[in-house]
Amino acid sequence: METANYAAMKQYQSFNAIEEMNTSIREFLYNYSHEIPKSAVECIKVLSRYACKIIGVAWIKIDTLATILSVSRSTVERALRLLKKHGIIQSIPTFRKGKGGNGCNVYIIKKLHDLKELPSNDVPNEVGKMKGRTSITNLDNSKADSVKLQSETESIKATLSRRINKPNNVNEPSLNDLDNSFTPGNVQNEFIQATKPFLNAIDTFKLWSRVLIAYRKVSLEKPLYEVIDCAISAFKQSVFAKKVGRIKSTFEGYFYTICYANLVVEKRRECKHLLYDFLK
Template identity: 35%
Template sequence: MNGFGVSRSTFERMLRKAKDLGIVSIVNTKKSKGGKGHNVYIFNTIDVLKKRKLTYCENQEKPCCSKDESSKFERETSNLLETSKKKNLNIRKDVNLDSTFTASYVPKEFVQAVKPFFDHAAMIEDFWKSVFLDTKAISHIVEQETITYTAINAFKQSIRGYKRGKVKTNLVRYFTGTFKRLMDRTYSSFL
């Protein structure tokens, strides 16, 4: 599917889960000449959902702190990190920090450009680290503003490539390659 949508098996698995939780009811139809027809999916009201026992603590500000639940939370967090690695994103364990916690050495314009796609301070800093390392040798020749706007342009092109299924390895690596290519053009115009 070139990175767009979900596969049929994923849809069917989620459909089975929704049916088990009582969210959806499935009615099979029959053709007038005999044989099976299409399925009709009925989304149930909230009253039907209340039959299922809730598994979280109600009216409590902090999550329950039993050993079983804390280990379950740790497993879910590690599953989230594994999923993000499978999707070619390098989100580190500090996933709770949004873009407002981005380090001060990252230009605000760059943060504003990346924030709609990755509202994680660590991810934004990873993108900027590759910009910093690539421009360290030429930062005294090329203005910081030019570097920032080239990085923003490279990020936009990288997101476009990602959405079109062109990213084969990792989005930060793809961004780095795109930035290097654009920066080489910019740098050669200064010479």
């Protein structure tokens, strides 16, 4: 696509209003900010500020992003790769008309959980032709999937209705009886496996919430999955302390203290590494 080709960029508009775009980004950060570094969080925020003219479409140079964020070009490139991996943005390359060479990339901010692929063909006329075509096979498959989904939904509703209106003498597991297979999907599997022999789903989720609080407080550049050993080590230390009677307050509070201390050590290592690179 040609640089500064407004008509070509307009076709990629992904939101109808700025508030809709901001809501989608807030939802993304709520679910994934613990999995991506701070540089990626700040990067998507800057892109959103440049995506207000054509809502959801930002065109900006990587060097400009690096200057705004006060980080290196490689840090921005790494942040953009992570955002693409999580599906919140898609990049479209551009070229300079007449001069030749690559222009600044166009970044499309996508709706969370939107599985619809944006058109890969950047020529407006070709895109227009594609819009008018509909495959009969795809249409039939779509209708079949819709009927199947509706049938499954009605089945689930009927099941829930029976469970809610069941006789009182039928025992149903309480919240505290749920094992770790019921743990929400945002809890990392390594942590679930470490706590599985000792805790149920609700207690594992409570401890994971403490992990997220500690991680955000320390402000590590590394994503959480790279330092998950800090949380697992804190849990094992806390179990040992509980067994030998060292914990005087609550298990959750003791665990948080150890987890936070472990993450602080990781933060110091990061700072030393950055200082070493600077001196080099």
